[in-house]
Amino acid sequence: MSGDETATTTTAKQRATAALAGIDPQPGVAKSDPILVVDQVTRTFGGLKAVDVSHLEVQRGAITALIGPNGAGKTTLFNLLTGFDRPDSGTWSFEGNSLAGRRAHQVARRGMIRTFQLTKALSRMTVMDNMLLGAMGQSGESFWRGLIPPLWERQESANRTRAMDLLTRFKLDKKADEFAGSLSGGQRKLLEMARALMAHPTMVMLDEPMAGVNPALTQSLLGHVKELREEGMTVLFVEHDMDMVHDISDWVVVMGQGQVIAEGPPDSVMADSRVIDAYLGQQHDGAETAATEDDA
Numbered sequence: 001m002s003g004d005e006t007a008t009t010t011t012a013k014q015r016a017t018a019a020l021a022g023i024d025p026q027p028g029v030a031k032s033d034p035i036l037v038v039d040q041v042t043r044t045f046g047g048l049k050a051v052d053v054s055h056l057e058v059q060r061g062a063i064t065a066l067i068g069p070n071g072a073g074k075t076t077l078f079n080l081l082t083g084f085d086r087p088d089s090g091t092w093s094f095e096g097n098s099l100a101g102r103r104a105h106q107v108a109r110r111g112m113i114r115t116f117q118l119t120k121a122l123s124r125m126t127v128m129d130n131m132l133l134g135a136m137g138q139s140g141e142s143f144w145r146g147l148i149p150p151l152w153e154r155q156e157s158a159n160r161t162r163a164m165d166l167l168t169r170f171k172l173d174k175k176a177d178e179f180a181g182s183l184s185g186g187q188r189k190l191l192e193m194a195r196a197l198m199a200h201p202t203m204v205m206l207d208e209p210m211a212g213v214n215p216a217l218t219q220s221l222l223g224h225v226k227e228l229r230e231e232g233m234t235v236l237f238v239e240h241d242m243d244m245v246h247d248i249s250d251w252v253v254v255m256g257q258g259q260v261i262a263e264g265p266p267d268s269v270m271a272d273s274r275v276i277d278a279y280l281g282q283q284h285d286g287a288e289t290a291a292t293e294d295d296a
C-alpha cells in the first residue's frame with residue numbers, strides 16, 4: 001500500500017469513532033445508525049428484576065462493550081435479545097425487524113449470532129464438528145434440501161471448506177481433528193468466535209471473550225475482535241476485563257441492577273461517578289461480607 005493510500009483510507013474504527021463522536025453520553029441515547037434498538041425490556045426472577053432496560057441503541061459497525069458489576073443483568077439481557085430466554089415485557093428490533101418472540105435459531109438466521117462457552121457436550125466433539133455445528137440453520141440443513149443428497153453434499157463440502165479457512169485464520173487448523181476439550185482457555189475462546197462466524201453474522205455477541213485467556217493470547221484475541229469490525233460487523237460484548245474494554249470499545253454501556261445506568265465513549269464512562277459507585281458498591285458489599293464472615 002502506498003503512503004497516499006494509507007493517508008486516505010479510513011478504517012472501520014475511525015468511522016465508528018466519528019459516527020459516535022457527537023452523541024450525548026446519556027443512558028438510552030439515540031445513535032446515528034442503530035442496528036439494534038431495545039425498548040422497555042424486563043425480566044423478573046421471583047421478586048428480582050434482573051433486567052429493566054427502558055431504551056438502548058447499539059450503533060452499526062461499532063464495537064460496544066456491555067459492562068457492570070456481577071449480577072447487573074448483562075447475561076440475562078444477552079439471553080433475551082438472542083431468543084434464549086423470554087422477557088416479561090418489551091420489544092426490540094434488529095435491522096428494523098422486530099425480534100420479540102423469535103426463537104434463538106430465528107434470531108441467528110437474521111444475522112445476530114452469539115458465542116457460546118464450550119459446554120461439556122461440545123468439549124467431547126472435535127474442533128471441526130464444533131465448527132460445522134456453527135453452520136446449522138444454513139440452507140444445507142433445511143428439510144427439503146436435506147432430502148436431495150447432491151445439494152446437501154455440496155453444502156457440507158462448502159461448510160467444511162469455510163470451517164477450515166476460519167480455523168486457519170484463528171490458528172486452530174492443526175487442531176481440527178482434536179477434541180475441543182483439549183484446547184487451552186484462549187484457544188477455546190478463539191473457537192467460540194470462529195464457530196460464530198460460520199453463520200455469516202451481521203452482528204456478533206461475545207460473552208466474556210477474555211475469561212480464562214492466557215496473556216500470550218490476549219493480543220491475538222483483541223486483534224480478531226477488531227478484525228470483525230474491519231469486516232463490517234457490529235460487535236456487542238460482555239466483559240469484566242477493563243483493559244480489554246478500554247482497548248477495543250468504541251462505546252461502553254454500563255448496567256447496574258438491571259438498568260442501563262451510563263453509556264458513552266470508554267474514557268468518559270470509566271470516569272463517570274455512577275459507574276465508579278456501582279463497582280465500588282460491589283467491592284464495598286464484598287468487604288462487608290468478608291468482615292461478617294470473619295466476625296462469625
Ligand SMILES: Nc1ncnc2c1ncn2[C@@H]1O[C@H](COP(=O)(O)OP(=O)(O)OP(=O)(O)O)[C@@H](O)[C@H]1O
Nearest residue numbers: 045046048050068069070071072073074075076077
Ligand atoms: N435463571 C435464573 N433464575 C434465577 N435468577 C437468575 C437467573 N438468571 C439470572 N438470575 C439473577 O438475575 C440477576 C442478573 O444475573 P446476570 O447473570 O444476568 O448478571 P450478570 O451481569 O451477567 O452477572 P455476571 O457478571 O456475574 O455474569 C442476578 O441476581 C442473578 O442471580
